[in-house]
Amino acid sequence: MKNKSLISITDYSKAEYLRLIEIAEEFEQNPKQQLLEGVVIASLFFEPSTRTRLSFESAINRLGGKIVGFTDAASSSVKKGESLKDTILTVSNYSDLIVMRHPLEGSSRFASEIAPVPVVNAGDGANQHPTQCMLDLYSIKKTQNTLDNLNVALVGDLKYGRTVHSLMMAMSNFNTTFNFISPNELRMPDTYKNYLDNQNIRYYEHDNLEEAIPHADIIYMTRVQRERFSDPIEYEKVKNSYVLRNAMLDQTKDNMRILHPLPRVSEIHEDVDSNPKAYYFQQALNGVYMRQAIISSILGLK
Amino acid sequence: MKDKTLSVSAIGKGTVIDHIPADSLFDVLSILKLDELDSQITFGTNLKSEKYGKKAIIKLEGKFFKDDEINRIALVAPEAKLNIIDDYHVVEKKVVGLPDEVEGIAKCMNPKCVTNQENIITKFTVIDKKHVDLKCHYCEKVTDKPNLEII
Numbered sequence: 358m359k360n361k362s363l364i365s366i367t368d369y370s371k372a373e374y375l376r377l378i379e380i381a382e383e384f385e386q387n388p389k390q391q392l393l394e395g396v397v398i399a400s401l402f403f404e405p406s407t408r409t410r411l412s413f414e415s416a417i418n419r420l421g422g423k424i425v426g427f428t429d430a431a432s433s434s435v436k437k438g439e440s441l442k443d444t445i446l447t448v449s450n451y452s453d454l455i456v457m458r459h460p461l462e463g464s465s466r467f468a469s470e471i472a473p474v475p476v477v478n479a480g481d482g483a484n485q486h487p488t489q490c491m492l493d494l495y496s497i498k499k500t501q502n503t504l505d506n507l508n509v510a511l512v513g514d515l516k517y518g519r520t521v522h523s524l525m526m527a528m529s530n531f532n533t534t535f536n537f538i539s540p541n542e543l544r545m546p547d548t549y550k551n552y553l554d555n556q557n558i559r560y561y562e563h564d565n566l567e568e569a570i571p572h573a574d575i576i577y578m579t580r581v582q583r584e585r586f587s588d589p590i591e592y593e594k595v596k597n598s599y600v601l602r603n604a605m606l607d608q609t610k611d612n613m614r615i616l617h618p619l620p621r622v623s624e625i626h627e628d629v630d631s632n633p634k635a636y637y638f639q640q641a642l643n644g645v646y647m648r649q650a651i652i653s654s655i656l657g658l659k
Numbered sequence: 660m661k662d663k664t665l666s667v668s669a670i671g672k673g674t675v676i677d678h679i680p681a682d683s684l685f686d687v688l689s690i691l692k693l694d695e696l697d698s699q700i701t702f703g704t705n706l707k708s709e710k711y712g713k714k715a716i717i718k719l720e721g722k723f724f725k726d727d728e729i730n731r732i733a734l735v736a737p738e739a740k741l742n743i744i745d746d747y748h749v750v751e752k753k754v755v756g757l758p759d760e761v762e763g764i765a766k767c768m769n770p771k772c773v774t775n776q777e778n779i780i781t782k783f784t785v786i787d788k789k790h791v792d793l794k795c796h797y798c799e800k801v802t803d804k805p806n807l808e809i810i
Contacts, residue, residue, distance in 0.1 A: 365799065441777050463773040463797025482771050484798055548801070 359657035362469035362476040366487045366523045371530040374494055375504075380650035380659050381495050381643070388646065392658045393422030399452035400426035401444070402479070403435060403459040408619065409479050409489075412641070413456050416648035425451055442471055449474050454656060475655050483519055488651060489618055490523035492644040493577070497528075499643065500614040500636060501574055504528070508572050510536040513579035513599055513624060515545040520618045521579055525549060535560035536569045540595040542586060566599055571608045576601070578617045578637075580624050603628040616640050670701075674724060675742040676717045676732075681705050683735040684715035686809045690731050690764055691724075698722055710738065726753075731764055733757040734791065735809060757788045765793060768806040772798035781810065 358373055369377075384390070398417050402410050405428060417424055426448075427433040435444060441459075445468045448455060455472060457465055458479040465478035465485070480486040498504050509528060511521045515537050525535065525545075535553070537545045537560060544562065553560050563569040570576055581599050586592040600623060601615065614636040617625060621637065629635050653659040679687050684704045687693075693700055699720035708714035723743065732739055733755040743751040763780045774781045774797055783793035783802070791804040 441773070459773075460771070461773040461776055461798075462769060462771050462800070463795065464777075466797045467773050467777070467779055481773075482798070484800075 358654045360475050361655060362465075362478075363487050363651060363655065364465045364469050364476065364478045364481075365485045366490045366527050368487070374491070374527065374530070377491055377647065377650045377654060378495050378498050380654055381646040382499075383659075384646040384649040385643075388419050388649070390419075391421035392653050393417065393420040393656070396422045396454075396656065397452045398422050398424050398652070399448045399455045399457075400424050401433075401448060401455060401457045401459075402426070402428050403430045403433075403457070403464075405429045406458050406480060408641070409458060409486075412644045413479060413488075413648050416645045416652060419645070420649055420653060422652075426456075441467065445472050454652065456652075477651060477655065483517065485523065486519055487523065488644070488648055489520055490527055491651060492640065492647040493520070493524050493616060493618070494527055495647045496614075496616055496636065496640045496643050497575055501612060504531040506532050506534075507574040508534045508536065509575045509577065510538060510569055510573040511545075511577050511579075512538045512566060512601070513581050514543045514585060515539040515579075516543040517585060518579045521545075521577065522549060524577060526552075529553060529556055529558050533558065536563060536573065537561070538563045538566050538569045538599070540564065540581065540591070540599065542591060543581065564598075566601065567605055567608075570605065570613075571610070573609065573613055576609075576613065576615045578615060578621075578624050580622050600624055600626055601629055602626045603632055606632055606634055609634065669747060670699075670718045670720045670744055671747055672745050673698075673718065673720045673722050675744060676719075676729075676736075677714075677740045677742060678708070678710065678738050679715040679717065679732075679736040680711050680738075681713035681715045684717070686735040687715075687717065687732045687739075690735070690809065691728070693717070693719070696722065727758065729753070730755050730758045731761070734761065734764060734807065737791070757785055757791065759785055761785060761793060764809060765802065766808040766810050767795045767798060767800065768802040768808070769795065769798050769800040772800065774798075 414424055449472045454474055455476045456479050457468055460482050462482035462484040465481045469476040478485055478487055515521055583592050613634055615634055617637040681704050702717040704715035705713045739755045741753040742749045761783045767774050767781055782796035786792050786794045793802045
């Protein structure tokens with residue numbers, strides 16, 4: 358993976374996912390390794406994303422690296438009208454690797470093609486957020502001790518949710534059985550279902566949350582947003598049907614764990630938080646180990 | 660050469676591009692950069708066609724295309740036919756075929772795509788040649804035929 362930019366989850370192979378998970382496990386055992394001494398990482402957040410930025414900065418700091426960059430476009434030369442190309446070429450002079458978040462889709466791919474240093478995509482609009490997907494894989498591996506042959510329920514906005522699309526693509530390498538639970542307006546797009554059909558991977562679609570979760574090993578929750586509905590009455594009708602509550606968890610498997618990319622709004626009731634099956638806060642911590650693994654392996658230090 | 664229409668005068672040596680949909684003529688001229696060519700070009704449009712109702716035809720004196728050059732027009736004129744002319748006779752016939760990758764011709768339909776905001780040459784993978792579905796190399800969204808716009 359040395360010098361290989363990470364832009365889209367499909368840029369990496371199954372073997373590379375597994376290698377990164379192994380490295381993340383090592384960092385979890387021993388998070389403070391001074392591998393990045395003398396290394397400068399550019400952290401370019403063209404739009405604010407506090408959670409992702411802090412996770413990256415924490416990972417870099419724990420590895421002893423230094424960070425240069427900006428936290429939103431208003432405090433950079435972008436405001437003066439500088440092109441993305443010029444910003445990337447300039448910053449490449451000051452750093453060994455670029456972590457970049459940008460509102461435009463495809464911006465990270467473009468940056469990776471012009472930058473002489475590797476680029477890690479920390480989210481390009483609604484397109485890709487591969488480090489989130491890698492930390493989701495790590496969380497699944499950690500809670501289930503395997504990635505193979507699992508039953509994964511994806512819940513909520515399956516039409517626009519980039520995290521569920523990436524996770525589905527990545528998990529399709531591991532003989533997963535998928536259950537898609539969403540309102541009719543937000544179903545999994547045909548392109549993804551066709552992909553699964555071609556790979557002979559089983560999936561089932563439901564509009565009822567309770568009927569789909571008893572067999573799940575992983576329930577991956579996402580938010581159903583009001584603005585996704587053309588008809589506000591439709592939203593009102595379905596908004597409470599995709600809320601996970603503690604009482605619903607009695608019928609689920611003991612090994613089942615609930616994941617959520619966060620921020621959560623109301624789709625997981627707070628009464629779930631104290632249930633041992635709730636895993637979303639530990640999931641966020643796993644993001645630091647996984648980002649340590651990604652950065653150190655791209656820089657050839659692991 | 661038996662030219663049924665003869666609405667556009669014949670050429671001695673060069674290329675005739677026939678069966679262009681009439682509303683794609685100017686896209687074809689621009690994709691092939693014929694505005695920069697200094698040899699003789701004649702074209703006719705809104706000619707009668709059994710296939711389209713109205714078609715266009717372009718005749719280029721002394722101009723020959725490489726396959727990958729001419730295939731670029733398949734996006735807007737998928738049924739175009741090429742007649743290679745020598746001494747007023749058709750010596751070869753060719754059809755155009757959609758390439759696997761399309762660079763710098765089409766616009767990505769996603770308004771949030773970086774190629775629509777920065778000065779970047781567009782690049783697509785043709786994922787469905789029959790329906791002309793283009794997947795953007797950058798934003799990964801698909802631009803389909805009804806939303807296809809030529810730059």
